[in-house]
Each structure stands twice: as structure tokens, then as C-alpha cells.
Amino acid sequence: MKRFIRESAAIVEVELIKLIRDPTELVSRAVQPVLWLVVFGQVLAQVRGIHTGQLSYLAFITPGILAQSVLFSAIFYGIAVIWERDLGVVHKLLASPAHRLSLVFGKALAAGFRGLVQAVVVYLIALVMHVSLRLEPLAIFAVLANVMLGSAIFATFSLIIACIVKTRERFMGIGQLLTMPLFFASNAIYPLDIMPGWLRFIAQANPLTYLIDALRGLMIIGGESVHGYAVDFAVMSVTFTVLLFIAVRLYPTLAE
Amino acid sequence: MDTAAPDKFAIETSALTRQFGHLTAVDHIELRVPYGEIFGLLGANGAGKSTVIKMLTTLLSPSSGSATVGGFDIIKSPGDVRRRIGYVSQLLSADGTLTGYENLRLSAKLYGLPRAERNGRIADALDFMGLADSAHKLVRTYSGGMVRRLELAQAMLHRPTVLFLDEPTIGLDPVARHMVWDRLLDLRRDYGMTVLITTHDMEEAETLCDKLAILHRGRVSVQGKPAELRRELGTDATMDDVFAHYAGGLIHESGTFREVEQTRRTAHRLG
Ligand SMILES: Nc1ncnc2c1ncn2[C@@H]1O[C@H](COP(=O)(O)OP(=O)(O)OP(=O)(O)O)[C@@H](O)[C@H]1O
Ligand SMILES: [Mg+2]
Numbered sequence: 001m002k003r004f005i006r007e008s009a010a011i012v013e014v015e016l017i018k019l020i021r022d023p024t025e026l027v028s029r030a031v032q033p034v035l036w037l038v039v040f041g042q043v044l045a046q047v048r049g050i051h052t053g054q055l056s057y058l059a060f061i062t063p064g065i066l067a068q069s070v071l072f073s074a075i076f077y078g079i080a081v082i083w084e085r086d087l088g089v090v091h092k093l094l095a096s097p098a099h100r101l102s103l104v105f106g107k108a109l110a111a112g113f114r115g116l117v118q119a120v121v122v123y124l125i126a127l128v129m130h131v132s133l134r135l136e137p138l139a140i141f142a143v144l145a146n147v148m149l150g151s152a153i154f155a156t157f158s159l160i161i162a163c164i165v166k167t168r169e170r171f172m173g174i175g176q177l178l179t180m181p182l183f184f185a186s187n188a189i190y191p192l193d194i195m196p197g198w199l200r201f202i203a204q205a206n207p208l209t210y211l212i213d214a215l216r217g218l219m220i221i222g223g224e225s226v227h228g229y230a231v232d233f234a235v236m237s238v239t240f241t242v243l244l245f246i247a248v249r250l251y252p253t254l255a256e
Numbered sequence: 257m258d259t260a261a262p263d264k265f266a267i268e269t270s271a272l273t274r275q276f277g278h279l280t281a282v283d284h285i286e287l288r289v290p291y292g293e294i295f296g297l298l299g300a301n302g303a304g305k306s307t308v309i310k311m312l313t314t315l316l317s318p319s320s321g322s323a324t325v326g327g328f329d330i331i332k333s334p335g336d337v338r339r340r341i342g343y344v345s346q347l348l349s350a351d352g353t354l355t356g357y358e359n360l361r362l363s364a365k366l367y368g369l370p371r372a373e374r375n376g377r378i379a380d381a382l383d384f385m386g387l388a389d390s391a392h393k394l395v396r397t398y399s400g401g402m403v404r405r406l407e408l409a410q411a412m413l414h415r416p417t418v419l420f421l422d423e424p425t426i427g428l429d430p431v432a433r434h435m436v437w438d439r440l441l442d443l444r445r446d447y448g449m450t451v452l453i454t455t456h457d458m459e460e461a462e463t464l465c466d467k468l469a470i471l472h473r474g475r476v477s478v479q480g481k482p483a484e485l486r487r488e489l490g491t492d493a494t495m496d497d498v499f500a501h502y503a504g505g506l507i508h509e510s511g512t513f514r515e516v517e518q519t520r521r522t523a524h525r526l527g
Contacts, residue, residue: 095338
């Protein structure tokens with residue numbers, strides 16, 4: 001256990017060093033939530049076409065946009081892993097005695113920290129836009145925990161895709177193909193109960209839905225978690241565990 | 257279990273074989289490398305050198321056959337093998353976005369060097385490889401020779417029993433190459449390290465290696481001391497002649513496009 005923590009922490013540490021050294025990617029990822037909230041959110045709020053109960057439309061989609069930026073920034077973790085493979089970094093890590101789980105978990109955790117930056121960005125935009133946010137420390141802490149878990153899920157998912165496709169070109173194609181459907185087949189910008197049955201069915205199998213559900217209750221005054229925090233957390237934890245298990249199996253194939 | 261002195265050889269393979277689909281990249285090879293030896297693996301592009309190293313470093317599982325490294329079975333005890341080896345891959349594996357020191361610190365942690373020894377060992381390794389002044393510069397500002405020396409520093413930090421070096425001097429100028437050789441000889445002298453090295457450089461094969469094996473299409477076509485191999489071929493035979501004779505003619509490009517491309521890219525980044 002001590003060894004596992006030491007090894008994972010070593011991976012997280014280098015990822016964070018790289019992140020701090022080159023924050024351009026983080027800055028560019030901050031543009032998207034601004035567009036969604038300031039342009040899309042405000043325009044659709046005028047239309048009043050989507051019933052979001054007692055919440056304003058902007059407040060309704062704020063957690064959805066945070067989850068989206070978590071998804072989009074985590075999903076491209078796979079690209080970084082393919083890059084590391086082309087450079088031979090993966091080979092070096094895998095020839096070391098570090099446990100495979102530490103390596104994969106370390107990557108996921110690092111993605112979690114990256115996700116926290118997205119959370120800060122969305123909170124700031126939402127404050128400027130006068131979205132009624134819950135600002136109790138406990139609620140914010142719970143939001144951050146959910147964001148980390150969500151980032152870890154999608155980063156690990158992305159790692160699995162990278163292990164399967166193995167080249168950057170193919171990954172780019174698949175990445176585009178997966179992120180948009182994951183986003184639209186979720187409760188990010190419209191509630192589950194206005195979806196047609198088939199879409200609701202898919203959305204309920206989508207881990208992003210549970211992240212957004214939890215965030216909606218935790219971030220927004222008057223927001224509620226439809227499934228309940230315990231269900232959201234359980235679904236996400238199980239998903240993460242299953243994905244980790246698969247990733248640990250597949251990661252070593254990158255060095256073959 | 258092997259009953260006859262299992263621990264006599266640092267590396268011992270028995271009918272080690274790896275297939276990729278229909279291609280037999282490594283075909284029933286038998287190698288025995290005593291502790292403390294510098295062993296050279298030669299062969300044309302695509303002969304199977306990297307595949308042998310990947311199996312011995314536990315990155316790739318054999319299709320059949322077996323091998324031990326440092327007395328441990330690569331299939332049954334991969335963890336024990338990994339703790340006892342250092343590896344420099346054919347690709348450039350140092351992370352360009354980190355400093356030399358940060359690269360080494362990552363290795364130190366992954367290999368579980370005790371915290372109290374960590375910084376001392378890192379400083380020693382940097383000194384030993386002549387990188388002390390550049391320790392806190394980003395690796396992407398290093399020259400090719402410096403990157404290779406950093407990789408060696410990473411690979412030797414935990415004082416492995418066996419070092420696997422896949423074309424460690426490709427693309428290096430003569431001065432940088434000689435420096436790498438000197439360091440390897442020091443490591444052998446100071447720690448009795450066993451080294452398995454692949455190379456296309458006949459001078460390296462001749463002057464650095466105690467023993468050579470030449471691979472041709474996945475099989476060992478000949479093994480022996482460099483001088484013996486030359487003598488067997490004729491009184492005035494050079495290592496180039498030996499290579500040409502046993503490696504299947506000229507160094508032809510029988511590797512796949514990807515392999516050749518990667519080798520070129522490595523050479524390019526180093527140059
Ligand atoms: N992961 C892989 N999948 C399929 N074929 C592979 C794989 N790795 C190697 N090969 C093939 O196995 C053969 C041996 O490759 P290997 O990399 O071991 O050669 P090498 O002797 O190291 O060559 P080089 O001098 O170019 O580095 C080549 O034909 C190569 O294309
Ligand atoms: Mg090779």
C-alpha cells in the first residue's frame with residue numbers, strides 16, 4: 001500500500017510539473033465553457049424552450065458545462081499516452097518494478113487535478129454571470145471530489161482507447177467520435193425527462209449523466225440530484241474501478 | 257526448476273521464440289551471458305534484436321521457450337526481473353518536458369530507492385555521466401549525447417544486475433560514443449554489471465563487447481568473442497566481413513517501414 005502510494009504520487013508529481021510548466025492547454029480549454037455559458041446558455045435561456053423546473057436555464061446547464069469540460073480535457077489524455085509510447089517513455093515505465101496499477105492510477109489522479117482547474121474556471125464564469133451558486137465549503141468540496149472522480153473516469157477510458165488504437169491519427173478520429181455523443185446523450189443541456197425514451201435509456205448508461213446529476217445538486221442553489229448523491233457516487237466508483245481493471249490489463253500492450 | 261547452478265548466468269535463454277502473426281521475429285534462440293560480461297547482439301534491421309530485449313525486459317511475452325535474467329524467470333517472476341534490470345530502449349525515453357534531475361527523481365521513486373539515499377544517488381549518477389551542470393535544464397534542450405547519458409544514468413541509478421541497452425550510441429558522434437563506452441566499462445568494473453547491448457556499429461562490437469551473437473532472421477547465426485569470429489573467417493577478416501557473412505549480406509532494409517522510420521527518427525532527434 002505504501003509502495004502503491006509512493007509510485008502513484010511519483011506519476012502525479014511529474015504530470016503536475018508538466019502542467020504547471022506549460023499551462024497553454026489549460027487556458028485554451030477554458031475558452032469552451034465560456035462560449036457555452038455566455039453564448040449558448042444565454043441564447044437558449046431567451047427561447048425558454050426547455051423546461052428546467054425552478055432553475056434558470058443558465059443555472060441548469062452550468063454543471064453540465066463543467067462536466068463537459070472535464071470530459072473534453074480528460075478524453076485527450078490518451079493522446080498524451082500515445083505520445084509517451086512513441087517516445088519510449090511507456091517502455092521505461094513498464095520495465096520498472098512499479099506496479100501497473102500505480103502507473104494507471106497515477107495518470108487518472110493527475111487527470112483529476114487537471115479537472116480541478118476546469119472547476120475553478122466554470123465557477124468563475126458562473127459567478128460573473130450571476131448564476132446562483134452554492135458556496136458552502138462542504139458543497140464546494142463535494143463538487144471538487146466529484147470532478148476528480150469524473151476526470152479520472154474519462155482519463156482512464158481514454159487510456160483504454162489509446163491502448164487499443166495505438167496511433168495518434170486513429171485516436172483523434174475515435175476521440176471526436178466518442179466525446180460528442182457522450183455529451184449529447186447526457187443530461188448536460190436538457191433534463192432526462194424531456195428526452196425520447198431511447199435517448200434517456202442511453203443517457204442513463206452514461207457515466208457523465210451521474211456526474212452532472214451530482215454536480216447539479218451540489219453546485220446550484222435549488223438544484224437537485226435526481227438519482228441521489230449515493231447512487232451517483234456508487235455508479236461512478238464502480239465505473240472507475242471497472243475501467244481501471246481493464247486499463248491495467250491493456251496498458252502493458254503499449255510497449256509490445 | 258533448473259537444477260544445475262541456476263545462478264551462473266546473468267542471462268540464459270532456452271528456445272526463446274516470439275511470433276508476430278506469421279512472422280517469427282525471434283526463433284528458438286539460446287543465449288548464455290555470464291555475470292559481468294558485456295554482450296553484443298548484432299544483426300540487420302528487423303533481425304529481432306529489439307524483440308529479444310523486449311522479452312528479456314518483460315515488456316513482451318515470448319510465444320514459446322523461456323529465459324532467466326539475474327536468476328529469475330521472465331515469465332514466472334517478472335517483478336523480480338524488473339527490480340534487477342536497467343533498460344534503455346531504442347527510442348529516446350527521457351522526458352523532454354522534465355529536467356534531467358526530475359527524470360532521475362521519477363526513476364528513483366519508481367525503483368523504491370530509500371528517501372535518505374535518493375538525492376545522493378541522483379547527484380552521483382549526474383556526476384558520473386557528466387551532467388551535473390545541466391541537471392536543472394529541460395531535457396529537450398540537451399544534445400543527443402547528453403540525452404543518451406541521462407538515459408544511462410536513469411537505467412543505472414538503482415544499480416541493476418543487468419543493463420539492457422538497445423542501440424545506445426546510434427546517432428552519437430565519436431566523442432560521445434567513446435564516453436558512453438567508458439562509462440559502461442566503469443559500471444562493469446565498479447559494480448560488476450552485466451550489459452547486453454545491441455548495435456550496428458562494428459567498432460563498438462569489437463572494442464566494447466566481450467562476446468557477440470549475430471542474429472539473422474530471428475536465429476543466432478554465430479556466437480563468440482570478436483577476435484575469434486574474425487579469425488574463423490580468415491586472417492585479415494574485419495568485423496564488417498564477419499557481419500556481412502553472418503547477418504545475411506549487406507545491411508539491407510528488411511525491417512518494416514515503421515521500424516526503419518523509428519530508427520531514423522531516433523537518429524534524427526539525436527543528430
Ligand atoms: N509489435 C510488433 N508487431 C508486429 N511485428 C513486429 C513488432 N515488433 C517487431 N516486429 C517485427 O519483428 C521483426 C524484428 O523486429 P526487431 O525490432 O526485433 O528488429 P531489430 O533487430 O531490433 O531491428 P532494428 O535494427 O531495425 O532495430 C521485424 O520484422 C519487425 O517488423
Ligand atoms: Mg531494434
